[in-house]
Amino acid sequence: MDDDSVGAGPRRRPDDDRRRDRTLQRTINLTDAIVAIALTALVLPLVDLADASTARQSVADLIARHLGDILSFAVSFLAIALFWHTHRQLYERLVDYDEPLLLLNTGWLLAVVFLPFPTARLFVETRLRADSAVFYLSNLLVVSLIALAQTWWVRRHPGLRAPNEPRRSPALLQPVALSATLAVATLVAFASPGGGLLVLVALPLARFVAAGVARSRRG
Secondary structure (H helix, E strand, O other): OOHHHOOOOOOOOHHHHHHHHHHHHHHHHHHHHHHHHHHHHHHHHHHHHOOHHHOOOOHHHHHHHOHHHHHHHHHHHHHHHHHHHHHHHHHOOEOOOOHHHHHHHHHHHHHHHHOHHHHHHHHOOOOOOHHHHHHHHHHHHHHHHHHHHHHHHHHHOHHHEOOOOOOOOOOOHHHHHHHHHHHHHHHHHHHOHHHHHHHHHHHHHHHHHHHHHHHHHHO
16 A cells, blocks of 8 residues: 555545644644743743842852753753754644644643753752653653654654655654664663763754755655
8 A cells, every 4th residue: 555545534625624724733833832931941940049149159150050050951952942843844744633643742742841840850959860860861752752753653644744745754763863862861871860961962963963864865
């Protein structure tokens, strides 16, 4: 059976198409809004650091004392931004949706919204603990795995994509590379919490390499 027949549904009326277009756009708008809120929530623990008790400290001293907290915020912000970019690339290909895809997207949003909690847990520690690092990295891994599941689902149902999209798109390489990197980081964190977090530096590189391989295959 031709892959393009998978996910193809019965012919719909124009008003049905318009209604589904609105629902798809509302889903994208809701996703963008929730991601923006999650990104904003990440900075709140840093805001709490700048209270009256630190008023006599210089900015340099404050930054030096909480450098780990600032780096945790920056890494989490960049990780969510990276996931959102991959999500945007996937959803801009879509012309339709189905309920399993919306369910996966809801799970993805839940994992994204939850991320500020394990991030804040890292902030309050004077010494990095393995369980906190694993908790944090596991949350990122869940976000990545659900993103991978969404990509796989859209790939398996070409009827959800624009007709002029390449038959074998979207490529699975990018979400697979991100998930593999995060899985390695989580495993490393059991033995070395700092080492596990350090592996996150490889996330942009993994995505860049995967994108290059995907482009070369299409070419």
